[in-house]
Amino acid sequence: MATTKEIRLKVNGVEYVRSVDVRTLLLDFIREELHLTGTHAGCEHGVCGACTVLLNGKSVRSCLLLAAQIDQEEVLTVEGLAINGQLSELQNSFWNHHALQCGFCTPGFLMTAQELINTGEAISEEHLREALAGNLCRCTGYQTIIEAVLEVLSSQFLSTDPESDTVDSTGGRSA
């Protein structure tokens, strides 16, 4: 009966083996099965971006993926950004810029922004606004989010040590 599937996957560097109902959304798997509740359900139809995670380094909507599809893959969620209790540069930038208020959309923004940062490319404000247009926020009006991400992007681009922001295969930072 093809309604359950066994999956083996890595989330934030930890390997999990589970049997899932094939219709379980990746979002619900992460939240209810793995108890990683930082990834949020905002709309369940792919528009708001609150459920964004990195799948093999690429941002995806976990509400539009089935857990069954993620066998053998690597996922990074917001819980995987801070390493050894140290906030990442991006998280610190959000903190400094007051880029969050209620915090519900924040994990989604962090993951989408992290993907951009991982490309190592310089991005203009206009392009950044386009790139983040799939993440909705109702509290901040976005300006401080843009400022926070731009600061990390520009500091990275100006960084003299190209090795300092190495990323691993999941898209996370290496310590």
Added chain:
Amino acid sequence: MKPPPFEYFQPTVLEEALQLLRQYGDDGVILAGGQSLLPVLNFRLTQPEVLIDINRLESSTDLEVSHIQSSQSELSFGPLTRQRDLEISSPVRKSCPLLSEAARYVGNPTIRNRGTFAGSLAHGDPAGEFPLVTTILGAEMLLLSETGSRRLNAEEFFLGHLSTALNGSELLAQIYIPCSEALTGWGFHELDVTPRALVAAAALVTLDREGKCSKARLGFAGMGPVPMRARKAEALLKGQRIGKEIILEAAHVAAVQEADPISDEMASASYRTALAKTFLVRAIGDAMKRLEERG
């Protein structure tokens, strides 16, 4: 909003996928990018019995599933070519910049990481960017089933609102797009203020050595049940030197005479027409500008 129950298959070889498609026919749906399918499932607007997940299909000598292949004359795309990969592909940008540009308007980068070009076409949204540009570009689609294959051009492929020539047992396996000819300029414009696509216009203008239009391909998304080729307008431009007045005339013919849009919740027919006309003027204008820049 959780999906209803279904059975799930994840074929790894093409034969298996085609066999499942034949076996389940209309009770089964293909899961490729999932960016159109999952919302519909989560809303329970559709309740298929079977999901055939093709994301693990491996390429074979018969089928390249994701890598964009380019030759002198055409580009080809597989069932798993992601919209994002198409968007950033250098061969596509070089040989078919209209396609690259249109890709930028599809959803957002995260959606495009997962969404597939083929899936977008199979979805058949007449307001969508990809159905429009594939129609303008003269794309051909290869439909595979267990019993055989058929090759259709875009206009044979798009049949109606969210309706394509694909029957329940077929997979859209390849899309072939001819490379842009020399001396061809392109333009693309759409209303980009809401998540739902409304109206878009695309233009490809090829000039002869004297600088007159030898070929024009003009079209609209969102102006009918399928992407619309504005053939009368194209004929108007053919053989002419393209200037401001003739552009306006062509856009008028295309939007007002040839198109027949509906009025609905999203917009009235007259507004759609106004947008179509404006965007086509701008698209042809951009095409000419690009030609001029190339000297």
Added chain:
Amino acid sequence: MPEFSRFSGARIKRREDPRLLTGRGSFIADISLSGMAEIAFVRSPLGHAKIQSIDVREAELSQGVLAVVTGADLVAEAEALEATLHEVPGLEHMARECKKAKWYPLALERVRYMGEAVVAIVAENRYLAEDAAEKVMVDYKPLPVVANVADALGQDAPLLHEEWGENLILKNTFKNGDPTKAFEDAPVTIKETFDTNRCTGLSLETRGGVAEYDPFTKKLKFWTSSQIPHMVRMILPDLIGVPESHLHVITPDVGGGFGTKGQIYPEDVALIALAKRLNRPVRWIEDRFENLIAASHAREGTFTVEIAANRDGEIVGLRGELFHDVGAYLSFPYGVNESIHTGMVLPGPYRIQNYEYTMYTVATNKAPLGPYRGVGAPMATYIGEHLVDCVARELDLDPIDIRLRNLVRKEEFPYTSVTGLVFENGSYIESVEKCREWLDLDGFRHKQKLERKEGRYIGVGISCYVEGAAPGSPFFALWNASGFETVTVRLTPSAKIIVESGMACPGQGYETTLAQVVADELEVDMEDVSVSLGDTTNSPFSWGSHSSRFMVVCGGACLLAIRDVKDSLLQVAANFLEAEVGDLEFRNGSIGVVGAPEKSVRLEQVCRFALVRTDLWPDSTSPIQLEATRTYEPPPLSTPNATHAVVVEVDEETGEVKILKYLVVHDCGKMINPMIVEGQIRGGTVQGLGNAICEHLPYGEDGQMKAGSLMDYVIPTTKTSPNIDVVHIETPSELALNGCKGMGEGGAIAGPSAIANGVADALSHLGVRVTQLPITPERVWTLIQEAKNKGLERS
């Protein structure tokens, strides 16, 4: 205010952020209890219908189902919500005349809006609950739909509530001055009818709750994503028969409130009733479709308003008929709040003393209206400010100049508005002048003329408002509520400060700002202050987060409490140091004798002395508590103000409106954390932008709500929002204890009108007036076509 101000007024990073940034926030959907089951509601697909029968047999047999209940099943277990008004001196008629209706936890016999909950399914998880929900068969007999205000008030209109005899919930007339004469005499009068769109708060986190009932202790624990936990606890006993002493209400992190979560919903009551029934924890997490069709709506109305002016631009009168389309029931508890507030604030910050209006609060077959950021002020400001601009154009005056002519001036404060609102002080003129400067108005007008010749249409939109914030108790009496706040502050033996407030915080950084204030009072580090919010077992009663009231009222109560504790500390320290209380001061975590740096004692020592080693006290000393609970009643009204200035560009061919630049000059009195203030301003303004341009919840004639997803209910994104410059003016309140005036709603109040005015200004050569929201591209395009067709184009 304390003289020492290390933190107050500073841009302190929020202490809430680390947990939110690392995904360790605790929102309602993050709460997981052992044995917890999940609810899905079956909701009415129709706008108005009789429920003939409900067949739940197949649903009951569905996998994983624990219970399937209908409205009839719950009648014995839970009461209906019924919002009422309270008799207030001078306004007794409102309480007597205001209609009321029972809004059952699950619909009983009849549904009155699409999305009304009819059946509740409890199952092991949401997937299974939704499977079962699909198997419920409800036999509806459609009834005629009351689709809008005109239908509702028409002859022989179908009735939503038979016992009312009509669909009019409340009518109220107001008159002050002599508007009849003012209009007769005025050389210029302009009348327009405005249609405002139905919007919703659309917080990223939908509604939800978790309820757990212990049948042995008979105690109920209720986690709710709410702005008003204590009010919820106060109201629940009447609804579900559990006394307050046995009710524990907790608000976890709340993912945005905006007023939508400042009420109790029937679903909350159904959830609790089910938890009691099942003796298992039950959770309800609303999905986005439900949120759009059933979480409270706001702002819809049709307003015919007329303005009268003299030739020199002096506005001499206003009058109007205000029709509010509030849906099928009155939200609980603040039902008619938006209707009442709109008429009250329509005259704005202007010197208008002749005003009359009639307000009609009308029921229709739509989701009930609830409070949403601004609560009537956004519509009032949109209408008033647009009419002011219309007068300006009629008289060939600049919109800025006409405002300078009519705004209340500094010399006139305190100014009592024509509707009895007292404006304590403010910076109305100053804020407009700053906008003029920022715009380089003369330069802009010149540029505007030139651009117009090239077929490019740029315009400037100005919007001024004064906000009625943090109202005192008399204002809330109409709803049998009050405006005070109570805060407990206590010190621990190691001199840590614990602040307890019953406030819930949907994202405005209350934990941080209270800590700033308290740390300054005692001259300690912020890390020494711990703030606890939103839990009814360890906080005094709170009226909750709304009306921009937090810092004025809760901040005020906190100040009173901490100052009581300071007095106690000084007494103990005086004993310790053998000095007079009057000779002591707080400094650097110690208390010392003024002018004697060596004579001081650390706060920890004082606290231990007072709390732990009372045996060491002299016999004559009474026991001292380092704890205080104080209540603060704010001034009757706080009145922050702001002016918004926006430069827009209108694409004549597509109707698209692009925002080129945006300025907010804002005065909320004393600011505790300017960074948080700016966040509120920008966030509110972008909500106002959405209200202006793209948000709409349209209902068809058939009662169907058509925006059932975020593809249809469109809110601003990073691509469609501008950068917003913010300039602060601080005109402190002399009346509020901490000099603050309250803030938070202003951006949403002025946003729609600034945009509307900008578009009209950009198209002023066409004589365009923006009388309908939202100003979608199609609407702008239509206005342009209509104007051109009428030959209204002038240079």
